[in-house]
Every structure is written in C-alpha cells, then in structure tokens.
Amino acid sequence: MPRELVTIQCGQCGNQIGCRFWELALREHAAYNSKGVFDEALSSFFRNVDARYVPPRNLPVGDGTGIIQTLKARSVIVDMECGVINEMLKGPLGDVLDTQQLISDVSGAGNNWAHGNHVYGPQYRDQMMEKIRCTVEACESLQSFLLLHSLGGGTGSGVGTYILELLADQYPDVFRFTASVFPSEDDDVVTSPYNALLSLSKLVEFADCVLPIENQALAEIVGRVDSGARGSTANTVPAAFGMVQEPGSRSKPFDSMNGIAAMMLLNMTSSVRFEGSLNVDLNDITMNLVPFPQMHFLISSMSPLTTPKDMAKISAPRTLDQIFTEVFNREHQLIRADPRHSTYLACGLLMRGNATISDINRNVARIKPSLRMAHWNTEGFKLGICSKPPVGVSNALLCLANNCAIAQTFTTMRDRFAKLYKRRFYTHHYEQYMDLSMFDHASETVSGIIDQYNAVDTAVPPPVTRFRSRGLTFL
Template sequence: MTQSVVVQVGQCGNQIGCCFWDLALREHAAVNQKGIYDEAISSFFRNVDTRVVGDGGSISKGKICSLKARAVLIDMEEGVVNEILQGPLRDVFDTKQLITDISGSGNNWAVGHRVFGSLYQDQILEKLRKSAEHCDCLQCFFIIHSMGGGTGSGLGTFLLKMLEDEFPEVYRFVTSIYPSVEYHLHPLFLIASLPMFFPQKSLFDIISKIDLMVNSGKLGTTVKPKSLVTSSSGALKTQHKKPFDAMNNIVANLLLNLTSSARFEGSLNMDLNEISMNLVPFPQLHYLVSSLTPLYTLTDVNIPPRRLDQMFSDAFSKDHQLLRADPKHSLYLACALMVRGNVQISDLRRNIERLKPSLQFVSWNQEGWKTSLCSIPPVGHSHSLLALANNTCVKPTFMELKERFMRLYKKKAHLHHYLQVEGMEESYFTEAVSSLSALIQEYNQLDATKNMPVQDLPRLSIAM
C-alpha cells in the first residue's frame, strides 16, 4: 500500500489543508464505521502509539493509539496553525511536524524564499524525511499553498526546490491559489511535477454562481443541509459572510476526488503516478485544467441516465472549470476522468464516445483518455466527477499574467521591496519573463497544429 504526505505552507495552504483533513476523516468515518485502521486510512493517516513508558519500563494505561495525519504544517505567522491546534482537528496533527515563526514574511516573496528558506531549511528537511520514514512506500507529496503573499509563495517555492533535490523520484502534486499577480512565477513552472493553479477570482465566480442558483430556485429542488462542496458546515447562506471557506472547500473537494483511488476501492482505480505518466507528454507543458461536478448536492440522490450524462457534459463546460478557460475551443493533449460513486464502466465509455466529437485532441494522441472509477462517493453525494485536462486553454491565463507582470516591471513598481532582501538580484525578474515567454511560445506551437494534416505536422521544439 502506498502513502502520500501533505505539506501545507502559509495561511492559505493550512486553511485548505484543514478542510481536506476534515472532509477526508468524514469520508473514512462513513465507510469504516467500526473505526478499524485499514489500508484505506493508512494512505493519508498513520496509527501512533500514545502510551507513555515510565522510568521503570512500565507502560501507561489508557488510550493506546491515535490517528495522525501524514502532514507537515509550515507558516511563518503562527496564527492559523494555532487556530487549527485549538480546533476540533487538534489531535489529528503531530505537533512534532509543525514549523512556525512569529514575525511572518511581511507579504514579501523574497523574505519567505531567501530569509526563511535559509533559516528553516534544515528543520523542514528533517520533518520531510521523518514523514517519508513513516511511509511504507512513499508515492507523492501534495503541496498546498498560495502564490501571493510571502510564506506560501516564497517559502513554498523554496520547499519545491528542496523536494526536487532530496526526493527526485517522488512526484510533487502542487495546488496553488493565485490571489494576485506577483513577481515570482517561474519556480513553480520548472520544478512541480503536476501544478494545478486556481485563480482566486475563478473560485469566487463559481461560489457566486452556486449562490445565485440556490437563491433563484433554478435548481428545481432544495440543497442538502450537509453539502461538503460549498462549506464545511453545509450552510450555503454563510457564503457571503465567509467566501474563503467556500472557496477552500472546493479546492479541498478536488483533492478528495484526486486521491479517492488511493484511499478506497474501485472497479478501475488509478494510481496517482499514472496521472503524470498519461497527462504530461512534454515536461514543461504539465499544467492541468480541472473541473469538478456536481458543485452542489441535491435532495434527490437517484442517478437517472440523463443526470449522469449531464454530469459528464458539465465537466467540459466553461462554467465548471476551476480556471477561467474554455477547453472545448482549445486543443487537448490528454484528459483524465476520475469518477466516484455507483457509476458503471459502460456509463463512462458511453459518455466519452458521446463527447469525443466535440473535443479536439492533438492528432498524435486522439485516444488520450485516462479513466478511474472509485466506488465510494463523497459524503453528501451519490456520485461525482473530477476532470483533469492538459489543454492549451491555459495559454490566455499565462499571457494575462505576463502582461500584468510587465506592466509592474516596466515601472519598477514594488521592486525595491524584493531587492532589499539579501541575495535578490534584478536578473531574477528577467529570467521569470523569459521562462514565461518560452512557455507561451510552446503553447503557440501546439495551437498552430490544430487543423494540420498529420503528414504536415512540424516537430515541436519542446524544452526538456
């Protein structure tokens, strides 16, 4: 049985991570009602003997074992981690696997990367190695962070480089929230095995659409009181009061679906490493566009074929993308469908054949589908679908990032905040622009082949 380690960096990373562990525990509790420590639980949790050995060698009585998350929590401002340790999940985290500071990174990438990276490098490495040693077979690291601010972005990218150096054979699944344009883009481009990035505006748009549909009555029925997609409490009415909770839960639910095959049985389970193997034909073009459906839970839990087919259609519509993009009008390199619930392989095949004519795949990978069926649905749902697409529709997002980046850089706006940190040089920013420009050019090469006959296709100059 393989295990994975979750590394939560910064305020955003720890808040999303907390949502993930909360929902994961609910899923395991619903399936494993006897509370037996089994292979499914061991994929992301470990059993720790909490008995105390006395001076005379005697072992204390009482609680024998405790479930601990395979997680490392890092934040240079201790508020969020302290809040987690005082909350209902406090016993789930190993206090020896936490790293916090008091001052914070001052919303400065350079401070998080250069200052705290060097200061805490040894401690972080020790805790990563300890987490790896607790695994029988370490499959991958999940890194959750934000690319805005200081700790999540700066120390987060420092951590990615550290993982590449110390665990080069272990995949790195990176979940990044983009709240704003920053001066630091290319480290994530180069060293993440599979980066999935979510602009905060896109997540907010989805929450707003759900809220609008609920309030307008367009759903045609009531929403379940314990929907786990929209908020941890299931109260949709709190979305306006705590929009970040709802957004964090969408990302946490994506991670639940992504890891479902590693945690539960299914008729067609997918190994996490297979995602990278099948969806990334070129090393630099490894950015996945994700969509999740359903985004709300209805009281009617039956699965008539019409609704099941609609779930697949929704996964390819722009309204369900967790990135502002329209994959149907762009070029697919490959696509993975991860289905949960009482869905048959025949349903999966039927819908792929139904959708294929409306999707454009690269000519050399017309059958570039990877599929997974996990029999255990998310709590509160009868079925769900996570689609991961390697699609050129990410190019406009990168072009917009470059444009906004250059708008700041040409005026040297805020640049002094970074350059005053020891070790930072202006050449870093020119390298970031070059890296981003090269990536956009690679997507341009692919888009140019859309309507070309196979015999006329040029050899793509994809960087290695």
C-alpha cells in the same frame, strides 16, 4: 501495500485549504469505515498513533483490522506567521495535526516572495528537511508529495516553492503535485503579480503536476451554489473520527471556496484510497496526462460542485450524462480558462460511484467530437472508476484537462507582472533579498511555457499520406 501521500501546507491559504482537506477526508473515511479500523485507505493520508508515548508511537496498518487510536495527518505544516496555525490547532482539527511536524515564525514574509524564498527558506531549510524526512520515514511506500499553497502572498509562494525545489533535489523519484491558488485580477495583495510570476516559474521547473485554482473561479462557483439552494445536511460521524467539524458550525471567510478546492483533491486521490474497477493512482495521472515535462498544468472541473456540508444545495441528483456534460462546462472549472476553444494534450476523467466502463466510453464518444485533441494524441483520455462516491451523492466526476487554454492564464499573469515591472514599482522590496535578474529569468521561463502551449495549440497535423495504386507497369 499502502501508498501514502505526504502533504505540505504552506502559508495562510495553504493551511486553510489544508484544514478543509483534512476535515473532508475524515468525513469521507468515516462514511466508509464504520468499524473504526485503521485500514489501507486511511493510511494513505493518516498515521494511526498510540499517543500515550512521547513521541507518539506509530501503529502500522498490518492486516487492516487494528482499531483507530489517534489519527495524525501525514502533513508538514509551514507558516511564517503563527496566527492561522494557532487557530487551526485550537480548532476541531487540533488533534489531527501533528505539532511535531510544524514550523512557524511570527513576523511573516510580508507578501514578498523574495523574503520567503531567499530568507525564510534557507533559514528553516534544515528544520523543514528534518520534518519532511520524519514524515516520509513513517510511510511504507510514499507515492507523492502534495504542496498546498497560494502564489500571491509571501510564504506559500516563496517558502512553498523553496520546499518544492528541495524536494526535487532530495526526493527526485517521488512525484511532486501542487494545488496552487492563483491570485485574482483584483487581488488585494499589490505585489501579487510579482509573487505569482516568480512562483509560477518555479512550478514550471520543479513540479511534476500542478492543479491551478483561481480564487475568482471558486468565488463564482460558491455564489452559484449558494444562490441555487438553502439548508444543510447533518451527517453522523463515528466516534473515532469525532474531530470532524459538524456542518452548521461557524464558518470562516474562504471556507466554502476552500471546500471546493479540497473536494477536487479528494476526488483526485479517491483511487489511491478506495478500490474501484479502474484504478488511477497519482503516478498514472502524471504518466498519462503530462506528455512533455514542463507542460504539467491540469485544468480541473467537477460535477457535482459541492462539499458534504453544502450537499443539500444540489438542486437535483444528476444523471451520468449530465455529469459528463457539466465537467466540460466552464462554470464547473476551478480556473476560468476556455479549454473548449483550445487543444487538449490529454484529458483525465475520474469517476466515483456506480458507473461502468461502458457508461464512460459512451459519454467520451458523445463528447469527443466537440473537443480539439492534439493530432498526435486523439485517444488521449485517461479513465478511472473508483467505487466510493463522495459523501451524500451517488456519482461524481473529476475532469483533469491538460489544455493549451492555460497559456492565456499565464499570459495574463505575465502582463500584470510586466505592467508593474516596467516602472520598477515595489522592486526595491525584492532587491533587499534577491538580484533583480531573477525577475527577468522568471519572466523568460513563463514565456517559454506559454510558447510551448501555443506551439501545440497552433500545430497543424501533418498531411495524411495516401498510397495510390500505381498499377502494373510492363516493360
């Protein structure tokens, strides 16, 4: 039975990452679906519709041999400014994005979380719930929601976390994943420390699993990939997938960075879409990698670090051992934390391509002695193998680490917030829409999660009790 994922792309960043995500997903499915049929793999992300009807009529997967008519992303598209959305609809993905599933306004949330969360959220609540309901109803067996957004602005952060809270209330049994772009320290949005802290507190409370992404880390990755390479490949794409943007077409700012984030999401969902000898679906990820409910932030790292468009930039094919070594290298992380010097609560290793469980076990055994695992979860590795690698490579590995190093990232965010809040800079913009006590509450929530991670990091294993033979006593 198909297991679908409903994506909610919110705000400029969320929509731009969404664009790359759909583009790369189509490219990947095109590579493995040469017959142009609507199969279970495709149906996890897309609907197949007969567009001659209004509204377009859904064509279910059935036995997986029906021809692709028109693919529509299972996505709800939200932005309180219309610029990015309009451009998306005019672009090559215009046909894939369902305008019925779109909510936009004109004036934007002005980089103000409170405007997004307390004004646009309630104002568009019913419309958003209706669009989400329609998208959910078109699924046979919904597996998870995936929110794509940034924390630094107003819409993705404020409306995005409002939606997350709604989902927790209305669909408590469906897992809520988020890919959340954290602002960099030199972010151009002056209020980003406020927006980021307020949204982070909501992610702690209402998400099941958060994949933090730092723009600074993405920019450094792109810089390294670019400096190591030249040229680009051209993959041929079957006609049914013809809306895919061809490599070499004009790229926008953030494009390559967003491609890296999108590739991570494709790797994470590969087992949901393709078969493999060791399937890890999204529920397995939360089940295995999140031992305590609020400690659900996973540091991601990948090898190779590229997208199909930039495939020629990989200097040389990697061996499995290299790939394993690289995912434990900070240069391959989508967030600049330092997990090697902190405690792992659990670690997911999702392999794509031609690898066996013994290959993986051998590498885990090789690397494990250098990792500090929580003493109560020393075997806390979740392993997955999906037979289909990303387009253009023979193997790829995604590492998802639930690691206490994330506490440092949160501490930096809280410090940036405190620096502004101490002097009440810009707070009057927020007071227009919310009570200032929200700041204190958010700060407490974030401090709480920092404390939880620090407590695990500094926990001392209980002494090993040794039973000594006392010998026999004769009375």
